[in-house]
Every structure is written in structure tokens, then in C-alpha cells.
Amino acid sequence: MTEESRDLDLETLTVTSGEWLRGTGPDSDIVVSSRIRLARNLAQFPFPPQADDSTRMEIEQVLRRRVESLSCTGQLGYISVDSLDQLDRQFLVERQLISREHAETHGPRGVGIGSQENVSVMINEEDHLRIQVLRSGYSLDDCWNDINQIDDALEEHVTYAFSEEFGYLTSCPTNCGTGIRASVMLHLPALVLTKEIQKVFQALQKISLAVRGLYGEGSQAMGDFYQISNQVTLGQSEEQIISKLKEVVPNIIAYERRVRKALVKENRQRLHDQVSRAFGILQSAQTITSEETMHLLSSVRMGINLGLVEGIEIPTVNELFIHTQPAHLQKLRHEMLESAERNVARAAYLRQRLARQEPHEN
């Protein structure tokens, strides 16, 4: 096996955070991020689940070279996921740079990551290539423009598996056709609080849009974050799929805003109290679980947007959602921690980050 370039050093990522967390962009009070991923396969190899390790290694070599020579993205740093330990793989999952499946599967595989963490290209996930573009706020069109360019650039030197009838051919028939999954990550605390969220789910499922939790398929909806994405990939163009999302998402945003407004109107004091208590616990707890942290941060995030909390900014909250998760906490502390120790470390980290009115460093 030839190593053309050194792997990206994971430690550099532990002290930074992705551009998509910066909390700017259109409607960023509710839309945390927009994401598009494309599934692609090379024509001359079996799909990764069916490929043996030597074939996967060959696929990785061919594609790593392509990914590293991409110019439209800026230089991507490459990480061989196979050679990472479990903690580091989990870290990349928490960071939204690889999927849980990519972390858990076996054999030669990797990921190319952009310096702003807006781009990640997984090699040998379920498909040979899973290209992902992530942006702060509500900006699906920009995501599509970016990823379309990356796709074109990669395709200049390889032949994708494609049929005129079924489009881009993928390992799972649920992804064939465009191979696209466009999604927006929404923060919907008011709809959850009032249980109106069930209506949203039903309406979305009826028009075959999927709702998932923070970490995609099968993950729990933590911190009132929901990913809304297309399910259909065949028989509709990329533009049609994105348009469909764009028709629906503004309605959900408006719905959440309406309910927030109503909550404030009904009982501003109670809401103010709830949000302030949440902030207080985060600032002073001595031990705290990941679940409680997500729940309280969600309250605080809404509180900031409603002007009920001062002394903390949205990007800080966004970052804390990610940095207080188990693998991040352990990477920040440079040690392996048991669950109870993590709760203590998490509380200490939160106290330190939320102690004074400091602009967050990045």
C-alpha cells in the first residue's frame, strides 16, 4: 500500500469547531445547518459491503488520490478511519464528519475533510463515495452548488456506476437515481414543548419527507433537533427534490416561531424562569449527563433567540452541543473517562465555558 500523503491529525480538530456551527446564515435561529450528500460508486468495483479487504483497499487508493487532488474545495485532509481507535471514530461521528455506519463497519476506509469542516468525503461507506456538504443556516442551494462542483471534479477522472434507467447505482436501492439526500437540521423546542411536533411529523411523512434525530437514521431526537430530508431519490431531479424541501421548511420555521411567540405571550414569566433555571444549572452543576445537557442547552438556545437570556451567544451554545458529547469530552481532557467521570468532567467544562461573558474563541 502506498501512502502518498500523511493523514490529517485529529488533535487539531479537538480545539476547533465546524464552520456550520457558527450560527449565522438565513433563519439560523431555527435552522442550525443545511446538508446535502451524494452517493456515488465506481463502475469497475463491487459495492463496499460485497468487496473483500484487498478490493476495498484498491478502491480506497484510487479514490483517496482523487479526493486529495480536489481543488474546488481547498485541500482536504485525509483520515484512514480503519486505523483509528473507537474513541476517535466516535469523535468524528459526533462531529458529523462521518456516519455511524462508517465508524462501525470494518476494513479499509477513510474520509477526506475540508479545513472548515464544510466538506467531507467518505470512502467505502455503504457506497464507494459519500460526498457531504454542510453549511450554517438555511442554505440548501449553496450546498447543492458546492457538491455539484465536487461531484463533477471527481467524475473527471473516474467512471461512476450509472444507468440511464436507474441513474446513479447505489448499494441500497433506496438511494439510486440521484443518490441525493438533502436535509436541514431544525431546532424546534417550542413545537416539542407544546407537542405540536407530532402534527409536523405526520404532515412530513405524508409527503415522503423523513424526520430523523441529530445523528441521522435511527438516532434519537436529542436537544429538540430534527433533520428533515427527502426519502425519494429516483424519478425526481435534484432541483425538484431540493424545491420540495424548500416548499415545506419555511412553513415549519413559521410554525415554530408562531408557537414561540404564543408561549411568550401566554406566560412570559414562566418561560423566562424555565430558561434562566436551565442556564443556571449549566453554569453551576457539579455533575451532569449528556441528555440533561442537551435538554438544558436547548432551552437556553431558545431563550437567547427570544431575548430572555443574556451573556451567551448562539455559536457558543451550538458548539457546546457537540463539545459536551462523550468522545469530545474525552478528547478535550486527553483521557478515557467512565460515564460517571464524564458527567463530572462535563459539568466542569460547562462551568468553565459559561462562567463569564467571554466571546467564544475560535
Next chain:
Amino acid sequence: MRKCRRCTKPATLHITEIRDGQVQALHLCESCAQDYLSNVDVGETVEEEDVAFGTQADEDVDEVFEGADDLKCENCGITFKQFRSQGRLGCPNDYIVFRERLLPLLESIHGETQHVGKCPRHTPDASRKQYELIRLRNDLRSAVESESYEDAARLRDEIQALENQLGIESGEE
């Protein structure tokens, strides 16, 4: 038109669920679908519903795939039965070999069976020719395993020739 799995009304909603790699199709009428969906929380499955629907959904899948189990792709070696159990296809050529069996499945997942949208600049024809490489490499592997070195040498040349002809990069330096 299909009938709803729960009552006799026509099925207007077609739900495809993938659980543990198993593809399950579910056809429901408007009101039964409402009932079903309202019991499904995001990101998790409802165990009781699972049990109640499990057998019916299985029957449904059987109906679609009847008699197709032994069909095999010579390129990657996967059978349709294997695809059914793992929920993943083996190689691009499977879409040709299993086409007839995949059509109803694709119809129920996507509601459509014809791609519209972006096309790669390379022609689909070039893509199809390359599937041949998957078969040749598989044959090469078995030839090496069974120590048929003459065959192996011949296959290696064929692979090289086809790669050159198609102008693609191999993984080797």
C-alpha cells in the same frame, strides 16, 4: 390498485421500511396510515406495531419476490436471496440482472422507476463495460485460490487490457 393491509379500502400510502437490513413494504389506506404514523416516533420503531405488521409485510415482500431467490449475478456472485436478507446489492451489474425483481421494489420505495436529473459526463455505456472488470477480478481471485496460475495470468492480462481500453486508473502505482 392494492388494498390496505388493515382494512378493505384502497391503499393510497406506500411505506417502505428498512430495519436491520430488511426491506419491508407496507400498503395502507389514508386513515390506517394516519393511525400507523401517529404511533411511530422519530428515530425509533414501535415494537408492538412491528409485531402486528411483521407477518403481513413479509407476505407482501414475498408476493413481490416470489421465485426469484436463486437468481444470481455472475459478476459479484450475489443471489437475489442474499440481497433480500442483507438489503444491499453486490455490484452495479445487479441492477441489470435483478431488474425485473427490483422494479416493483423501486416503485414502492420511490413511486417512480425512471431516473431524471443529473447524468455523468461519461456515457452509461462506458459504465456498463466496466462491470466486466468486477467479474474478471472475481475470476482472477478464484484462479489464484485454486492455484490455476495459467488462468490467473490470462485473466490478469485481460484485466490490464480492458483497463487500458477504458482508460481507467488501477489502484496500483
